[in-house]
Amino acid sequence: MKIFLDSVTITDIEAAAKRLAGIVHRTPVVTSRTVNDRTNAQVFFKCENFQRTGSFKFRGAYNALSQLSQEQKQKGVLTFSSGNHAQATALAGQLLNIHTTIVMPDDAPAVKLAATRGYGAEVILYNRKQTNREELAQTLLTERGGVMIPPYDHPHIVAGQGSAAKELIEEVGELDLLLVCCGGGGLLSGSAIATKVVLPNCRVIGVEPELADDATRSFYTKTLQTVDNPDTIADGARTPYLGKITFPLVLHYVDDMVTVSEEAILRTMFFLWERLKIVVEPTGVLAAAALLEGVVKVPRARVGVIISGGNVDLAKVSQQLQQFVRA
Secondary structure, eight states: OHHHHTTSOHHHHHHHHHHHTTTSOOOOEEOOHHHHHHHTSEEEEEEGGGSGGGBTHHHHHHHHHTTSOHHHHHHOEEEEOSSHHHHHHHHHHHHHTOOEEEEEETTSOHHHHHHHHHTTOEEEEEOTTTOOHHHHHHHHHHHHOOEEOOSSSSHHHHHHHHHHHHHHHHHHOOOSEEEEEOSSSHHHHHHHHHHHHHOTTSEEEEEEEGGGOHHHHHHHHSSOOOOSSOOOSOGGGOOSSOOTTHHHHHHHHOOEEEEEOHHHHHHHHHHIIIIIOOOOOTGGGHHHHHHHTTSSOOTTOEEEEEEOBOOOOHHHHHHHHHHHHHO
16 A cells, blocks of 8 residues: 555645646635534635546646657556546647547536537547446557546545645645545545644544445445445446545545535535535535534634535526426
């Protein structure tokens, strides 16, 4: 396991931050008196929904693609994603003049699919119930050549994502707790490394949907657990398992893992829309849901919450809103 713990360090995150300076947006930190009163805490929302491509994923994708050799860039990049890493890789490829091929599920949110194509990527669709995306991507890689840049299990991806927490701490200072959503663990592990080095007493807690709780089960059993196509509205957290790199990093740097219900995700999403006036996607509110729904209670603490993305499929959300209002 030590080799994987050494795969990403604070030095890597600091180097990524320098590499990303002037390329990524230094996203705003938002506060709310209503949220502070409701939670009896001082809460700081790091709004990665305002990042380029609408999520934190652009940090890791650009950090990874920018470090490829000229020969690798000419061969092109291939990856697989439900949407946010797809968009991020596509834009990074456009900026760096690298051809990108993205394997995406045919039920991916329309807004994410359209944006990925809009950034110039070649999109190959698959049926998630019939096809394993990693196997399909590997087959394409064998046939076409190129470089695989996976959505989370890559040291340059993890280092890039960690720059979000680094920025948050630089802006607000001391924190008692940092809440981070978890899919494959790239953002969570990178944020935990960045936090623990600077604020060793700050607790870092990862948050998953109840319906996609593989990382939480893995954390508590210390054995890698999987989940198969979980039916959660948080599409960015439908990853089947933590990676070979992210799993040991999560075990080492993260203090706890919790889950939130689908209802909690919807309530939190609409609350943030109405009260903070920010558009956030279901996966993007996971960390906030743990706090606002009382899953995590930290009275009188200074709490950082990473809002991971804001790529909302308005057609689906309108249906969810109707169900939410009727309930």
